[in-house]
Amino acid sequence: MSKITYREALNQAMAEEMGRDDNVFLMGEEVAEYNGAYKVSQGLLDKFGPRRVIDTPITELGFAGLGVGAAMTGLRPIIEFMTWNFAMLALDQIVNAAAKMKYMSGGQYSVPMVFRGAGGSAARVGAQHSQSLENWLVNVPGLKVVMPSNPADAKGLLKASIRDNDTVIFIENEINYGDVGEVPDSEYLIPLGKADVKLTGCDVTIVAHSRMTGFALAAAKELAKEGIEAEVVDPRTIRPLDENTIIQSVAKTNCAVVVEEGWRFAGIGAEISARIMERAFDDLDSPVIRVTGKDVPMPYAANLESLALPSVRDIVEAARTACGRA
Amino acid sequence: MSAKQKQDAGITHDGVFFAQEELHKMHDKMLFIRRFEEKAGQMYGLKKIGGFCHLCNGQEAVCVGLNHAARPDDNIMSSYRDHGHILARGTEPTAVMAELLGRSGGVVKGKGGSMHMFDASKHFAGGNGIVGEQVPIGLGFGFSNWYKDDGGVTICIMGDGGINQGAVYESFNMAALWKLPIVFMVENNQYAMGTSLDRASAETQLFKRGISFKIPGMKIDGMDVLEFKKKMDEAIEHTRSGQGPILVEAMTYRYRGHSMSDPATYRTRAEVDEWRTGRDPIARIQAQMIKADLATEESFKQKDRDIKKEVAAIAKSAESQPEPDEAELWTDIYTDPIAGAYPYPGKVG
Numbered sequence A: 001m002s003k004i005t006y007r008e009a010l011n012q013a014m015a016e017e018m019g020r021d022d023n024v025f026l027m028g029e030e031v032a033e034y035n036g037a038y039k040v041s042q043g044l045l046d047k048f049g050p051r052r053v054i055d056t057p058i059t060e061l062g063f064a065g066l067g068v069g070a071a072m073t074g075l076r077p078i079i080e081f082m083t084w085n086f087a088m089l090a091l092d093q094i095v096n097a098a099a100k101m102k103y104m105s106g107g108q109y110s111v112p113m114v115f116r117g118a119g120g121s122a123a124r125v126g127a128q129h130s131q132s133l134e135n136w137l138v139n140v141p142g143l144k145v146v147m148p149s150n151p152a153d154a155k156g157l158l159k160a161s162i163r164d165n166d167t168v169i170f171i172e173n174e175i176n177y178g179d180v181g182e183v184p185d186s187e188y189l190i191p192l193g194k195a196d197v198k199l200t201g202c203d204v205t206i207v208a209h210s211r212m213t214g215f216a217l218a219a220a221k222e223l224a225k226e227g228i229e230a231e232v233v234d235p236r237t238i239r240p241l242d243e244n245t246i247i248q249s250v251a252k253t254n255c256a257v258v259v260e261e262g263w264r265f266a267g268i269g270a271e272i273s274a275r276i277m278e279r280a281f282d283d284l285d286s287p288v289i290r291v292t293g294k295d296v297p298m299p300y301a302a303n304l305e306s307l308a309l310p311s312v313r314d315i316v317e318a319a320r321t322a323c324g325r326a
Numbered sequence B: 001m002s003a004k005q006k007q008d009a010g011i012t013h014d015g016v017f018f019a020q021e022e023l024h025k026m027h028d029k030m031l032f033i034r035r036f037e038e039k040a041g042q043m044y045g046l047k048k049i050g051g052f053c054h055l056c057n058g059q060e061a062v063c064v065g066l067n068h069a070a071r072p073d074d075n076i077m078s079s080y081r082d083h084g085h086i087l088a089r090g091t092e093p094t095a096v097m098a099e100l101l102g103r104s105g106g107v108v109k110g111k112g113g114s115m116h117m118f119d120a121s122k123h124f125a126g127g128n129g130i131v132g133e134q135v136p137i138g139l140g141f142g143f144s145n146w147y148k149d150d151g152g153v154t155i156c157i158m159g160d161g162g163i164n165q166g167a168v169y170e171s172f173n174m175a176a177l178w179k180l181p182i183v184f185m186v187e188n189n190q191y192a193m194g195t196s197l198d199r200a201s202a203e204t205q206l207f208k209r210g211i212s213f214k215i216p217g218m219k220i221d222g223m224d225v226l227e228f229k230k231k232m233d234e235a236i237e238h239t240r241s242g243q244g245p246i247l248v249e250a251m252t253y254r255y256r257g258h259s260m261s262d263p264a265t266y267r268t269r270a271e272v273d274e275w276r277t278g279r280d281p282i283a284r285i286q287a288q289m290i291k292a293d294l295a296t297e298e299s300f301k302q303k304d305r306d307i308k309k310e311v312a313a314i315a316k317s318a319e320s321q322p323e324p325d326e327a328e329l330w331t332d333i334y335t336d337p338i339a340g341a342y343p344y345p346g347k348v349g
Helices: A006-020 A044-048 A060-072 A086-098 A134-138 A151-163 A211-225 A243-253 A268-283 A302-308 A312-322 B003-008 B020-045 B060-069 B083-089 B093-100 B134-148 B166-177 B206-213 B225-243 B269-278 B281-291 B297-319 B326-330
Strands: A002-005 A024-028 A053-055 A076-083 A114-119 A143-146 A167-173 A180-183 A196-199 A204-208 A230-234 A237-239 A256-263 A289-293 B010-013 B016-019 B075-078 B124-127 B154-159 B182-188 B217-221 B246-251
Touching (some): A006 A180, A086 A114, A086 A167, A086 B134, A134 A256, A143 A151, A204 A211, A211 A256, A211 A312, A243 A256, A256 A312, A268 A289, B010 B225, B016 B020, B020 B060, B020 B083, B020 B093, B020 B297, B060 B083, B075 B083, B083 B093, B134 B182, B166 B182, B206 B246, B225 B281
Parallel strands (some): A076 A114, A204 A230, A204 A256
Antiparallel strands (some): A002 A180
């Protein structure tokens, strides 16, 4: 095992896959000569040259579509959005082209590509640069949506995403880029659609993805001091969702808290809560509780920003309520 | 005519010789597309074709001229007005008609319909329903030609409506910046649905739309298949030789409304007649071939009867096919059918 950052883990995943397969290329704004706006593509231009690491103009819809077309010919594009906020300009290509091409063409054209970049709340950048939009994308059949919470998952999941034969939406977390974690030294892949139980416990299930997984683990530590043993489940892939792992956990704990950074209305928590209700209703001793970002655009002021986001304390309180120890 | 004369028979158009075999092929394909579209219109009227149905009557020379210029391994993609293009590409017409009828033997298994015709074996990549959407996708196909250095080019077709989408200019910029082998082809049929060119475009000379990207433009008569083929050869050669993208404006006209529900009241009868009777591409090549002693009025009449019979048989055969198997609902979404689907077919949910 080596200790590396989330950013370095992503970089290694791309470097390894580009080394393995000439069909893989990386394209996006500032990915080449600038070495990436968040330095995720550091050194890749030097290693692979300008044919395979390509700076684009600021033109998200255009280069997203370029990726779709290239993927239809058998290439394996990695299209980087500097952040997912800017991907909204490219939604037609993601939703109407990438996700549906295989179906509309009766299986003749696949779109094996990765759209990746920073998502989630950032720090003090206001409403347009700080938001979680994964629920928009998980709604679309034809897309897979992956959101790693730590360096080891980031590397294994990105490698698997690049090799996947479908279109993968890979949402990294902007705040997590500098996080350090242990990553295996030998090559490994993490299959899409497999949740990971980050902490085992028997009193309450906490389902959390991306940066919120860390918050959930911090909450679990607090809860442990009170004798509440929380089980933290990180779905890692939101679509396909490994609901079996979640259901099994709820069968054991009989209650659940679902955490997400994004807005509450029709969010990921709403979906997971519904599935728990559908499949584990009889196991539940109490209603599922959702902890979400507030239903507001992200404010700039530090105090308001922190109010807008879920906190460790929110999760602790929800978990206490869920397991009847409030 | 002697055997030698017969072998040499043909038409020289603006310095380019077209042998009689090629002329007959072009004529027959144009006429076939015309009759196919008429049959499609008829089937729509009988409610056998559902949804949207955009016919290309009048635009046949563009479809056929393009395919006589492009190589079989060049990529072509179009908008939703795609029947003529996929037929000209050589796709089995029964599969195209079956698709219109939503049958299992449709070219995309009945999952796409009129707007979503694809044939990967012919390098025909749609059939794209969002106006202008195919242009960035075409950019990607051209990028792939460049990346793989495979000698192929990509011909990306849009309409005079589509060319006003922002995605087109994003694509022009990158194609020119990286000198990608792409022919951007605008089928200017004068109307974007019901909006005439001059009501929608500040610059109506569409071939000039690439100038600020340093993309050269060509305006071609799209009602003359020989002229169109000749100029498309030049355009394709330009881009295949490594000189980067080129923008071709095909001047054409659709005889029918935008779609089947459009009575086309935004244009005059006289205007339609002017194109239909004065510039019709099929009548034009027939006159040229008769003049060159390559056919007679009677032989064309016979050919027309044969084609009508063939199209009727195609429609009958397509109609006799079953609808897609219900299991097809769940296929072709992910490589592994249930990988991302919810609720999973056959499972709780």
